[in-house]
Amino acid sequence: MSDLIFEERKDQIHRKGEGPFKLACNRDSLAGAVSQRACVFCGSRVVLYPIADALHLVHGPIGCAAYTWDIRGALSSGPELHRLSFSTDLQETDVIFGGEKKLYAALTELIDRHQPKAAFVYSTCIVGIIGDDLQAVCKKVSAEKGIPVIPVQSEGFKGNKREGYLAACKAMFTLMGTGDTSDIGPLSLNILGDFNLAGEIWIIREYFERMGIKVVANITGDGRVGDIARAHGAALNVVQCSGSTMDLAKMMKEKYGTPFVKVSYFGIEDMAEALYTVARFFKDKDPGILVRTQELVKEELAVLYPKLQEFRKDLEGKKAAIYVGGAFKAFSLIKAFRHLGMSVVIAGSQTGTEEDYEELASICDPGTIIVDDANPLELSAFLKEKDVDIFVGGVKERPIAYKLGVGFCDHNHERKEALEGFVGMYNFALEVHRTVMSPVWKFVPRRSGKVLAGEGADLPKECSL
């Protein structure tokens, strides 16, 4: 097992209880180690992708646009421009002579064709090398077409996803402050860091509406350019997935004085706490809000709790592993699993910070493996060692789990099941139950001990004659 751990990565793995907690993180990935991480472009693309009435043009060769075509489950209640994949599809001559002309022509024709409310232009690795002046082209087209055309500095090699989040936040920030805020009341907020996967942001918006609060801008799930432009008029920023949109919240605080709170909508405690945090913020403006929120939570739990007990009967004592993009989700998942009587024995993320990992360590059970920027070899070794019943991750982690005969729950941006909110906790429990309790595990080699038919076959005696 130890031979599967890369020497250079030993300090990026910690077992709770074995010595004082210290985990190295925020490092460049080790060359050759098959990191599960992506790149700067990926970070920008995932954050801005759900803005449904904007044109998202990827300036580069075809791959970056092709691999991000309609892959997120980010739904829109209106326009669906975000589900199309636009590229300048740079060719050799463009690389030699520069891609600015092509970019200009592409932007012009796409804006004419689709009449978007704004355009985001993503730079890719190669654009950073050939030195196209994105800023200048965007400025020119913006003046000609009368819509914001915003360059996103997302050259893939200039860091990992986190730098991409920052580039996306900077791009959105340029939109802000341009919209009319005169009709926004004092009980108002923006939802940051929710991407409306499987319609999740609609669940959360409904809770806020029941509390009597108006949501100004969804950032970015089911997002609209016009809403983001007037987001600075909201009284509060509620930030989930802090890795991706915290930079924007900070910029807004500095420029517009908008306060922010950090939340998570996964699991029972975190979902309820998110609503209470918001209620407490507004209680001076609306004294009835705390009571209304308590009633909301009570109503939801009255429906949810008995159902969870049913699942718990089967799931008690089962073990889970978590490997996710950002660490915030891991915190919520650990708590959510406890409600199902399950323990988390492996917890890791692609891009957690020191702070994240300290918090993670503090809520984990002793013996839990905590890991930063893992790879298939390590993850599979940990899954085997801890003999887990379910692995929670994304599409890159799924085949690792399945190949070993371990259940799986997709908690990444491709999921088609809403996992946020109280109803999301039910969906989560249902999905966990469906995978963990499937009879197929009885037959897989890990449980049956039989790998391939024919190996070590127990033939009748006559056969050897």
Place this chain on the structure above:
Amino acid sequence: MSAPVKNIKAAKAPAENFVSTTNACKLCKPLGATLVFKGIEGGVPFLHGSQGCATYMRRYIISHFREPMDIASSSLGEKQAIYGGGPNLKKGLLTVMDKYGAGLIGVATTCLTETIGDDVPGILGEFRREFADLELAPVVNVSTPSYSGSHMEGFTAAVKAVVEQLAQAGEPNDSVGCFPGFVSCADIRHLKDVFASFGMNAAILPDYSETLDGPALDDYEKLPSGGTPVAAIRALGGAKASFEFGATLAPVGEAGTAAGLLAARFGVPAHRMGLPIGLRASDEFFKALESVACAPTPRRHALERGRLLDAFVDGHKYISQKRCVIYGEEDLIVGLTSFMAEIGVTPVLVAGGGRSGRLKAAVEAACEGLVPEMPEVREGVDFYDIADRARELAPDFFLGHSKGYRLARELNVPLVRVGFPIHDRFGGHRLHHLCYLGAQELFDRVVNAMIEKKQTDSDIGYGYI
């Protein structure tokens, strides 16, 4: 909770002369190379570029095969982009050799490393000299800048590079080479059966039929079993013959492909033909097999052919004069068009994402004498073009990969899924396309798609058609 999925807006615009690409009908060049390297025994694909490329391609390939697909990366950052990626490449190779125990590493470049001008063959030469005292696994390399050609050019170039860098002059042996192109795992397995039934010792390159469609295991295999043995590739210099599929590949005489190279360098006779899809193309393949084996087609395949013809007759009225749009990789769509033409389906549009310059001639040759009118043939298309033409042509069904689903849904006609990627259905990698057996399966699927459509559209609810 879920919003209705709307159709791609039908903005009417001339399809010609657009600079931008919308919803590409191709993937980027290195992706094809990684598949080839994954199809060699002990092979680890390695992308020399930023981390995102490897992760995006892994994700994409996993979505089709539902199998682990480890791709190592040199994970270049900003510093390496400026000073050169050589040190990271070397470090990455050592890491992969050490941790994976790779039998072969296949290095493909990306647009980043091509543009910064890394001399990969030179770096690999240095690497071999620096570590001359170690027993190093073979490293092959291929240049795959994504701004020049699609994933299919990358695939073909990688097959050629492997043969060029490994095949050795030697005593004539009884092996034959087979370069089938990008076909399914099931197709490769069937090809193996066919060669075996002729008593031939075939090296099929690549062979990811087991590495990307392996059994359930109790451990995560660092190197999945299966793949073309390196020794078998080395022996191709003395092979009896080679078979290469692809109607739009560079002519054998130009030595631009594996078969061309074997012919030019070692005098191995090349049998070049289109993909054996449908009756006539399969006949051509079996005829070539007979001539190389000096033996008649074994009865089991003769029976497959007979049953196929019988099915042609039994099923012809369900599909006769139905109109179809065929899209995807050029070699694949030529084969599919040939097949559709011979069963009485009228291909109205044949659209490829690549730009070989040879598509139109190949399609017309395949249709000669069988169709009332030659189909419209388009190279270098994206799905915006395909949608634009398909809305006017109003086909009865589509034949292609998952990326045409939304268009088929918009036009309310069936999509018969073939090729790659199939990530909106289960088991895409287990579909057969090739030889009499594959034609039978495909024929049944096309007929059933038409029957199902008739059944669904009817008010009667026929239970007997």
